[in-house]
Amino acid sequence: MLFTSQTYKPSEYEAEKASNSYLMSLVALIVGVPLPIVNLLATLLFYWGNRKSSYFVRWHCTQALLSQFSVLVVNSIGFWWTISILFTEENVSNTYFAYLLIAILFNITELITTIYSAVQTRKGIHVEWLFFGTLTHLICKTDQ
């Protein structure tokens, strides 16, 4: 679920930087699958590089970073569960397949949301994700 608002009009440069934070995680997500740590590291590096930017850029870099944590958790569980099936006595089960499907759906949702956020922020439109937007508000302080 997404909330959009246009109370603040960012500059062209800010919109591009904010949009890039989502693109960064998007590209890394594709490269990183099935090792979810790659996309998190890429987003983290981008966040680090922009931590002194304007509020709009920092805010979106933070939201992109936080959302990647959830991908990391969901995909890591799936990854290690698969490894345990392949190399230990753990068996494939309906619960495992259900988890894989949910993880895939979660990744697709994340992918679509990320693309949408990248497009919208490029236009200078502020996009807030459910939960991650609220969490970002708590973490990311304004310039004042």
Add this chain to the structure above:
Amino acid sequence: MKKLILQGIIIVGILYAGWYALSRTNWVKLFGLEEIQASTETKLGEMLWEMTAETSRVVENEYLSFALDSMISKICSANGFDRNSIKVHVVDKAEINAFAMPDGHLVVHTGLIQSVNNPEELAGVLAHEMAHIQQKHVLKKLIKELGIAYLTSGTLEGLGSETVREAAKVLSSTAFDRGMEKEADLHAVDYLKAAGINPRPLADFMEVLSEQEGDAAKYLSWVSTHAASKERAAYILEYIGSDESSNYSPVLSENTWKQVLESL
């Protein structure tokens, strides 16, 4: 903060509900994994038995076949098992050993048959190995020791002789974990009781063998691969408890048992 917690609960709730709903579908059946696993087990069982038969002398005589078939049929029919699911083989080896292989192959060494004091002890060992088969411990053990990827790659490529060799080694010379051993012991007692065979000799057999030392010890594979025999004998006896029925009948007649021993 309240809003954050509420939104967090919503997301986790949606994911969990979705996971729960999807897990109600029988994906394992839908993807035909049970069939794949069964055919892998059949192939692996065949390959393992072929390799065992190639490297040992298979003993086949009418007395032995009758005796073993009679014991196994009795246990199977009393417990509702398909008799054809157990394929018992006897190989000429001095080692006191018996082990289960995938797809219901059960290998017994002549050394074990010669070392038991009575046919009930042999029936106890057979019941124990049948419990490993029924509880699907064999494949679980192989997967644990070698990994499913290793096993399936070996069988899918036709025959990975190295895979089969390793699997045979794992099954004949390493122990199941304690939990599996205990499960097999207690199930064996249940099977024997249901079949009207005295389960106490199973405990006696383990106790007697665990006390043997010196030169004889090197032949005690069945005990050494089934750790803590004394402890196991104790809990088997405890499980049998005072429910000592006088209704147990001899699993074989004295004459048949004598003929079996003479035929080896």
